[in-house]
Amino acid sequence: MDSKGLSFPKKEKLKSKIVFEQLFVEGKNINAFPIKLIYTKVDFEDSTTLKVGVVAPKRKFKSAVKRNRIKRLMREAYRLNKEVVFNKVEGNYAFLFLYLGNKMPNFNEVDESLNKLLMAFLKKESHEKNNSQ
RNA sequence: UUGGCAGGUUACCUUAUCGCUUCAACUCCAAAUUAUUUGAAGUUGAAGAGGAAAGUCCGGACACCAUAGUGCUGCGUAGCGGAUAACAUCCGUCCGCCGAAAGGUGAGGACCAGUGCAACAGAAAGCAAGUACAGUUAGGCUGUAGUGAAAUCAGGUAAACUCUAUGCGGUGAAACGUCAUGUAAACCAAUGUUUGAGGGCUGCACGCCCAAAUUGGAGGGUAGGCGGUUGGAGCUUUUGGGCAACCAAAAGCCUAGAUAAAUGAUAAGGCUAGACAGAAUCCGGCUUAUGACCUGCCUGAAUU
Secondary structure, three states: OOOOOOOHHHEOOOOOOHHHHHHHHHEEEEEOOEEEEEEEEEOOOOOOOOEEEEEOOOOOOOHHHHHHHHHHHHHHHHHHHHHHHOOOOOEEEEEEEEEEEOOOHHHHHHHHHHHHHHHHHHHHHHHHHHHHH
16 A cells, blocks of 8 residues: 555545544544544554545535535645655544635635645644653 | 527637546456456556536336226316327417517317306396386386496306316335345245234225234345446438428447546646536426527618
């Protein structure tokens, strides 16, 4: 299992309904407006280390085209930034990116915000590991 | 030319880099088996949203619920003829209405079956009243006048009940089938019986089915995999039939198949500066949203 390139195959997508519910119940949050990251530690049946889901709420964006666009931007931004976290964390995680803004974003905004989130995630996790030791 | 009417076409493009989904070929690994299958990974190639994919408003296909059945009720449709798998759609045509015209538009069957309703005027538009004058002995009847579209005589009205003709069973891909996991008193098959209580099938009636127990089988919920699922009332061209909708024949073509849900991101350039908007079982329509372009027709008015 390598992280070579900037790929984002099907395996790394979050699909299970159970994991989604688990995320909303016991997930930890990090905010970097307009995106919010919810994550939790999970053991996957296959050997994937990270699985990622993406959400654009229907309440704020009525048009399916706009929701699609936001989700695509977030997926693309994750694909380009995944090196930040890949192979640098221990254990398996499920990520969920929630778009909280009210306006249509452009790619740079999403990219910047998502990068911040991943950095913050790394910091928090390593900090907690040190504390527990 | 402005304006009006009808119809059609199209849905930013090009290059580079990095990605996503499906399919095909090949390479390699694992398992079963003995030359094939299944699964994982990789490489190469091909394909990858719409005219409305939308609203879910009609009509079907398909699936299950008795084999989908009978009567009542209920709901839909409504000139006439045709097209179609079917329709509330489409085509032709008659009539009414709108328009100067091109053209548009119509809930256009029946008030000689019954019931109901009716502004103003009028005594009165029914279940109660009856003005004035004339004729007649009187009661009563008849005629005229007056109001009104219409006066014990009918007429108007069926986007009033109703009648006539005709059509309609219900649910809806989260249907349904199947696989693995596997703990019920729940399920299926066979045998089989009393009350017919109760339940199901449509609101009601009929009718039908289930329902004790025994034996055997293996299931249900929840989450998941596969099928259903994309080759079809399919598309293009030609010929023939028809005023047309459309039909027939021949030749060629394969054209999305996701499932927390694929078709994207960045950079550069171009122009007219890119509207409305994202497939979710599949078709035929209707309605609504919307950028650009093209063709034909109409002259009432204004200008030249």
